[in-house]
Amino acid sequence: MARPPKLTLPLRDGVAASALACPPGPWPLVLDFLAERLPLVTRQDWSERMGRGDVLDDQGQPLPPDTPLARCQGRRLYYWRWLENEPQVPGEVRILHQDDHLLVADKPHFLPVTPKGRYVQQTLLTRLRRMTGLADLSPLHRLDRETAGLVLLSVQPQHRDAYQRLFRDRCVEKVYEAVAPDSDGLPVPLKFPLQLATRLQEHPVDFMQMQTVDGEPNAFTQVERLASLPGGWARYELRPSTGAKHQLRAQMAHLGLPLKGDRIYPVLLPVEDTPDFSDPLQLLAREIAFTDPVTGAPRQFRTQLRLEAALDVHPSHRPDRRLDP
Template identity: 30%
Template sequence: MSLKRKDPEAEAGKSGDRGRRKKARGDGGEGRYVPPPTKRRAGVSFGDEHFSETESYIENGLRKVRPYYFDFETYCKGRWVGKSLLDVFSKEFRSEPVEYYRRAARAGRLRLNEDTVQDLSVVLKDNDFLRNTVHRHEPPVTAQPLHLLAESEDIVVVDKPSSLPVHPCGRFRHNTVIFILGKEHNMKELHTIHRLDRLTSGVLMFAKTPEVSKKMAELVRERKVEKEYVCRVCGEFPEEMVTCEEPILVVSYKIGVCRVHPKGKTSKTVFQRLSYNGKSSVVKCFPHTGRTHQIRVHLQYLGHPIVNDPIYNTEAWGPNRGKKGEINMTNEELLRTLIEEHKSKQSLDILDVGEDDLLVLNSGQSEDGCPCPPSASGTEDPACTRQDKDVSLAKDAEEVAIKNPSDADMEGKGHGLVDPLCGECKIIRPDPSPKDLVMYLHALRYRGEGFDYSTKLPEWAKDNWIE
């Protein structure tokens, strides 16, 4: 969906006018008029008003984004109907204490059907429209530039760096391929044909029209596109061709964790060893299906996980790190173990999980399904469980309803601004090493009828590479 960022001060003025016409809501929700929902354009579209929200800069080999204010909008979820705002915030969004939400409401930072709400006892109704402005922080990505591989009147093809998400998802918006192409290369209104994991680099195709996007997506879905990936894995991979057809089950859409399981979906990957240096092997991968993390999961099952895979090559999977599917844990236990391991390493950003997400995961609440079409590539982006969360308050309602404070309320913090109610502003995080944001998995070639796009081998995949 398309979201237009509104000027907080102008909107505050509008809400002030409304406030003079009818007082801020404090009637507990009874007798409230709820306007009918307006039709919202499907798809994701971004323009200059979105690109101007903030700016990026390079520091310590990382591409960073200055914290910025952003409007989030959502219609009332079905499970919220009949509950008060306070009940929803305290039960579902517990990353902040209840007092925080009361302070935010008193400050006029939450709007219901475009009217400010100062009393959280308001009971939500079907079609209620919530809007809040959050102080948004994005994790850094590597400073590697996007390389344009090809462009025609129909297609744009880039060599995506590792650590950069394809489109806005989770905590990422400006540090995404779509935003960088739009803002820095004036390539707007692009349509995704396939996706890659955030940590995966390589060939990434976009269509310039919906018609071309649909045609290309059908080719990928019908397996008429040949895909080649290259990776570096642990140990000595067999010299002969290896085919893995183990079914893959999604353990968590929230953080994109999968495992081999009899109840999983049919999957097939063919592997071919290119070289072995005594410690690790360079392997070509040919995914015939497009399951989430398919290449990574199959390599783990074979006992040769990707050397620096932060999910599938960790001790959380047991002493054999998931080889032959021997995990001996329930899905819930596996998730808990993975999260605890990354918490101890202070690397939750690798999973695109915040402390607020942990509350949901640990409480056993169900996750909303991903509205995005399934990926046709061998490695779809698992972070995309709620298409940028532009369409949901889920993650961001925890930071609820922050209006744009005056300059007097803000202090400089590095290259950004500090918001007095933003919990993230109070945390000083050490920069990750650019090396830690690179995983040795690369989409080397996409070929089909009438097209053939490829990149050079990454440095880590060359015969003379030394770790």
């Protein structure tokens, strides 16, 4: 018997339904299966959710707590993720552009892009789905939880791959801004603009980190020093042409210029249950430009956010450079 097609279910408080295959097994009840397969939610909590109608079968029918597993074997179950003690992330999500194909938003520091681990409601995607009611919103690229700035999302599933191909084929011009130690304090002076070409790979022990190793470069970034800041800091413009994990953070740390507020580079610090929201990573996705693959129109967006540490700049600062025409 063919499995029914995947259901399209409405959002619940901005959260899309998750699907889970229900295999044959020794569990008497669906409740027993859920409690063992997804143990981050207690059996009592699953029972309460099923009692509220928050667990459905592949026909969209609610499953009460006493549902026998045999009824759902080989079929999909649907539920909505919800965490009781989710950390509250400060900061406002701003929609900078929205049309039938594309949505561009400003993400504050500390807000994850998509639901994962300890975060469901406190994510950019959930907040935007709640704001717009668009269940098919999907991020087109990655941005670290600690990084603030521009994030692009597709509005319709049929256009998602065309936009993501722009990032895969390096057809997107991205500009970041960062605050790091002033390069004047380095033992060997750096000449800007600096063209970085390094090879990054995951650290064999500290999996959160990327490390610079010998070999063919896979991460390319142009670095420009923009301005001196008080306290021995400086403001930098970073133009990556590739999108390796933690590329900008790892490369700047490799230069001896780790970003202000970075808890991963150069030293991986312990994960905090509640982040210190007063000391954000000073990295901002500032500008992005590309040719729209759906409409053919040129696109250029600039964040409305500013790095806190860069607000009080030295009087001799240079003005921000716009994207090259």
